[in-house]
Amino acid sequence: MKKLSLAIALFLTVLSTQAQTKSIPNITAQAPDEQESLAKDYFSQIMGVAMSATSNVKLFQFVYDWIGTPYHLGGDTKNGIDCSGFAYQLYNKVFNTAIGNNSRNIFSMVNPVDKEELKEGDLVFFKIHSRAITHVGVYIGNGKFAHASSSKGVMISYLADPYWTRYYYKGGRLLNDQQPVQNN
Structure with missing residues (x-):
C-alpha cells in the first residue's frame, strides 16, 4: 500500500x-x-x-502493490510468492474470500468460464508442460491477467501472448457458495 x-x-x-x-x-x-x-x-x-464504473479499484491497487514481488515456490509474502500464493492473497485481501492453496485445489472451487466471458477477478488456469494444472492467475480485463511468474515474479501478462495461448487451460469463476464479496 x-x-x-x-x-x-x-x-x-x-x-x-x-x-x-x-x-x-x-x-x-x-x-x-x-x-x-x-x-x-x-x-x-x-x-x-x-x-x-463497476471496476474494483481495490483489485487494481492490490495488483499494483505486488508488481515486481519476486517468485518463490511456496511463498506467500512480499519477500517471495508463487502463483497460487498470489491468487490466495489477492482473494483474501480484495474479496475477503479464502481459496485453495495450489492451482489444482483452486480449480476445484470454480465453474469453468469461456475465455470470451472472463470478468475482472475471474481465475485463469494453465497446464504448462504438464497434463495437470500448474499455474493460476487473476483476470483483470482487456485480455490481461496478473500472476506470479517463475521468471519475473508478480506481473501482468496478455492471454493472447503465444506462450500463454499455448498453455491456457480454462477460466473459472468461484462457485456460487464461494462468491467473493466486493470490498471497494
Whole structure:
C-alpha cells in the first residue's frame, strides 16, 4: 500500500501542479467519488486496462502493490510468492474470500468460464508442460491477467501472448457458495 499511496500522491501532486499552471481544476480538493474516478484513470493508464464504473479499484491497487514481488515456490509474502500464493492473497485481501492453496485445489472451487466471458477477478488456469494444472492467475480485463511468474515474479501478462495461448487451460469463476464479496 505504501507504493500505491506514494504513486497516487505523486500523481495528484503532478496534476495539482498542472492545475496551477494550466488552469486545470485542482483535483486534491475533489470529492471521494472524483478521487476514485482519478484512481481508476490512473490504473487504466499504468496497467493498460480500461476500468469501468463497476471496476474494483481495490483489485487494481492490490495488483499494483505486488508488481515486481519476486517468485518463490511456496511463498506467500512480499519477500517471495508463487502463483497460487498470489491468487490466495489477492482473494483474501480484495474479496475477503479464502481459496485453495495450489492451482489444482483452486480449480476445484470454480465453474469453468469461456475465455470470451472472463470478468475482472475471474481465475485463469494453465497446464504448462504438464497434463495437470500448474499455474493460476487473476483476470483483470482487456485480455490481461496478473500472476506470479517463475521468471519475473508478480506481473501482468496478455492471454493472447503465444506462450500463454499455448498453455491456457480454462477460466473459472468461484462457485456460487464461494462468491467473493466486493470490498471497494
